Amino acid sequence: MYTVLLLTDKLITGGAEMYFCKLENHLKDENMTFYSAAAAGEMYNQIHNKSNFIPLSLKNHLGNLKTLRKQVIQKAIDVIHANSLRMLLYSIAIKKITNREIKLVYTKHNVTMLEKKIPFLFKKVLNRHVDQIISVSNFETENLQQLGVRKELIRTIYNGVDLDQFPFQPQQAQKTFNIGILARLSKEKNHKLFLTIANELRNMDHFTFHIAGDGPEREFVEKEIKKLKLSHKINVLGQASNPYEFICNMDLLLLTSFREVFPMVVLEAMATGTPIVSIDVGGIKEAIIDHETGILISHHSEKEFAEKIMMLHDNEDLRQDLGSTARQKVEESFSLSTMIHSTLKTYQI
Secondary structure, three states: OEEEEEEEEEOOOOHHHHHHHHHHHHOOOOOEEEEEEEEOOHHHHHOOOHHHEEEEOOOOHHHHHHHHHHHHHHOOOOEEEEOOHHHHHHHHHHHHHHOOOOEEEEEEOOOOHHHHHOHHHHHHHHHHHOOEEEEOOHHHHHHHHHHOOOHHHEEEOOOOEOOOOOOOOOOOOOOOEEEEEEOOOOHHHOHHHHHHHHHHOOOOOOEEEEEEOOOOOHHHHHHHHHHOOOOOOEEEEEOOOOHHHHHHOOOEEEEOOOOOOOOHHHHHHHHHOOOEEEEOOOOHHHOOOEOOOEEEEOOOOHHHHHHHHHHHHOOHHHHHHHHHHHHHHHHHHOEHHHHHHHHHHHHHO
């Protein structure tokens, strides 16, 4: 019997945390027992097997190490799957402290500070201590290899969409043309560009813009809306309790981020058939094929975004074609079942 411990920092709303919850909810194998551990957050209610959940502290790192050390010994953990660099460092320390033969798996979701500031040390940590690295896009796999991470350590396993939770929804004609963004309100998501796009299209009376998500940039976003005198055009909705409902209510979804690895919201929009207009960063083009499964924008240009939005507004057939082809692409390449199956195989290698 294999025992696996899933680790993430805290259960706030975010891509890595959604990934963690999907694993916790869906990983099942008759020869494996699964445990999970994280600090508190609003996504705790998405944890299914709470009897196997280990609560951690937000700030007491020494206390967390003591807790995890005890649990690793008591539960005879064979595999630790870390979903952040901090959790990977925890895992390395625990392996040394307990002197146990533990397999370390690391899913790399985003660009880490260590990678940016001291890439040599980041590479050394991965090459020396990690048994398997899950990369969520080929783009990130290539980046890791260019950094000097050993090729044999890395497996590309795409994020997966639960196709039952995000069924295809043919778009219905509405009086208003709804344009949305679903992202944490943080600087890297570049909501300022979304606002300037709205300003560029302010004279389109039936266009309405919607911002779903919360985070540290909310006050800035609200002030900027007032500054641009767009309060009548832009709705700030806060945290989306039902992402599927929000996405389906949009005629278009935008992604304006400065950087991404492989954002889950792109796949969710594609699954529902809601057309997406996205900046071409990270591994996004592995899902969005320009003018086939969505629209890609080469630069952070509000004028280019506005031009493509107008093109799609004026061409309902193209919107329908993009939506149906995107759904087919998700079914073929980005299903949750494929992600879960591939992850289970990683534990067994």
